[in-house]
Amino acid sequence: MRVRFWGTRGSIATPGPGTTYFGGNTSCVELTTNNDDLLIFDCGTGAHRLAAELMARGDKSISANILLGHTHWDHIQGFPFFSPAFVKGNSVAIYGPQGSRGSLHDVLAGQMEFTYFPVELNQLPAAITYHELTEGIHTIGGARVAAQFLNHPAMTLGYRVEADGVAVVYLVDHEPFSDELWRGGAELGRIESILHEGDRRHAKFMADADLVIHDAQYTPEEYGAKKTWGHSTYDYVVQIGAAAGVRQVALTHHDPSHDDHFVADIERKARALALQHGTDLDVFCAYEGCELVLEPHSTLKPFVAENPFQASVAQRRFRVLVVDDQPELLAIVVRALEDHYIVSQATSGPEALRMIDEHMPDLVVLDYKMTDMDGLAVMKTLRAKPQTAKLPVLMLTAMTDEPSTRAGFEAGVTDYVTKPFSIPQLTARVRVCLARTPVP
Numbered sequence: 001m002r003v004r005f006w007g008t009r010g011s012i013a014t015p016g017p018g019t020t021y022f023g024g025n026t027s028c029v030e031l032t033t034n035n036d037d038l039l040i041f042d043c044g045t046g047a048h049r050l051a052a053e054l055m056a057r058g059d060k061s062i063s064a065n066i067l068l069g070h071t072h073w074d075h076i077q078g079f080p081f082f083s084p085a086f087v088k089g090n091s092v093a094i095y096g097p098q099g100s101r102g103s104l105h106d107v108l109a110g111q112m113e114f115t116y117f118p119v120e121l122n123q124l125p126a127a128i129t130y131h132e133l134t135e136g137i138h139t140i141g142g143a144r145v146a147a148q149f150l151n152h153p154a155m156t157l158g159y160r161v162e163a164d165g166v167a168v169v170y171l172v173d174h175e176p177f178s179d180e181l182w183r184g185g186a187e188l189g190r191i192e193s194i195l196h197e198g199d200r201r202h203a204k205f206m207a208d209a210d211l212v213i214h215d216a217q218y219t220p221e222e223y224g225a226k227k228t229w230g231h232s233t234y235d236y237v238v239q240i241g242a243a244a245g246v247r248q249v250a251l252t253h254h255d256p257s258h259d260d261h262f263v264a265d266i267e268r269k270a271r272a273l274a275l276q277h278g279t280d281l282d283v284f285c286a287y288e289g290c291e292l293v294l295e296p297h298s299t300l301k302p303f304v305a306e307n308p309f310q311a312s313v314a315q316r317r318f319r320v321l322v323v324d325d326q327p328e329l330l331a332i333v334v335r336a337l338e339d340h341y342i343v344s345q346a347t348s349g350p351e352a353l354r355m356i357d358e359h360m361p362d363l364v365v366l367d368y369k370m371t372d373m374d375g376l377a378v379m380k381t382l383r384a385k386p387q388t389a390k391l392p393v394l395m396l397t398a399m400t401d402e403p404s405t406r407a408g409f410e411a412g413v414t415d416y417v418t419k420p421f422s423i424p425q426l427t428a429r430v431r432v433c434l435a436r437t438p439v440p
């Protein structure tokens with residue numbers, strides 16, 4: 001298998017003398033299997049030069065599979081310049097997460113409307129197909145591809161491609177689920193010791209991979225001011241990659257304000273951190289033109305999906321109950337969700353339990369600290385009853401500390417979202433919880 005980086009920049013293309021080494025084009029990575037299956041992760045501005053190279057190879061027809069993590073601009077802006085789509089006889093299969101606003105086709109057509117671009121999407125002569133994915137295992141080209149949601153203020157998928165006896169995992173536009181990676185008192189550096197269920201799932205998804213390509217847009221010093229923007233730091237990636245037994249990590253989605261010196265410094269620090277943790281994790285900062293040839297080094301351990309349901313969220317109408325004793329916050333959350341779901345509200349634990357008894361929701365968004373009965377007590381009652389033992393609960397709280405997070409998961413919450421949160425982040429997390437509920 002061959003992997004080549006065509007775009008390593010996050011947010012906005014950043015050409016210029018300061019970025020000539022690591023590159024200024026936005027996200028695009030080419031993966032070619034030994035059977036010549038072509039998979040392309042994201043279609044940022046880097047896709048333009050990849051497209052030119054594909055055309056220059058002079059193949060009779062090009063068959064490309066484009067795997068979009070999500071449709072933020074820096075991940076799709078190169079698509080109108082993907083020249084193989086302008087040639088009859090070529091085929092382009094586009095994959096992306098279901099549950100964004102509008103279909104994949106409509107979102108891509110939007111940036112090619114006549115106001116923005118001279119050729120409309122439906123005028124492209126190649127055979128273009130659209131595939132909206134949810135979590136689970138898919139076959140793309142001849143490769144086994146697992147998809148799992150990331151933590152980003154938009155529905156965003158990470159991809160794990162297994163082919164040729166190796167696993168390559170693409171996790172771009174993702175933010176840690178919790179400030180604290182490790183559970184207090186647990187042995188550091190093990191997947192089981194990860195505090196937040198979301199981070200643990202993320203680690204399992206990359207477990208034993210030969211190569212992980214991971215968002216590392218910010219330094220730990222910058223991250224505080226950029227929380228909820230949906231990006232990671234190198235120390236998170238190094239720690240979680242080492243715990244997951246990953247062989248090699250490429251840090252990418254470099255911040256537009258980071259020049260080559262700055263990114264090189266991140267690389268040095270990330271390597272020092274890996275050494276300090278006593279792992280043999282090979283970490284580097286991805287640069288444009290970087291090409292890796294991956295050979296199998298041990299038996300590939302195929303990823304086993306935790307969630308076998310692969311529920312489609314598009315055709316279902318979900319009921320969500322929001323519970324909070326602060327009226328302002330309750331109103332904000334209800335307003336954010338009621339465009340998409342049937343939303344009811346309760347202002348106390350006892351009222352919530354009564355409402356659940358009367359009408360079972362698909363998800364409860366539950367405040368932690370409430371007067372008279374707090375969120376943990378509500379959880380205890382829910383989990384003790386067979387009807388509500390598995391009812392998905394998203395805890396929404398200002399309690400960001402390790403003991404509170406641990407108490408939440410020990411009480412059986414499905415997800416744990418901390419304030420301050422952004423509305424797009426909350427709606428994405430709610431949708432992920434719902435996508436993981438079994439189809440009735």
Ligand SMILES: [Zn+2]
Pocket residue numbers: 010011072074075173253
């Ligand atoms: Zn991005």
Ligand SMILES: [Zn+2]
Pocket residue numbers: 070072152154173230
């Ligand atoms: Zn994004």
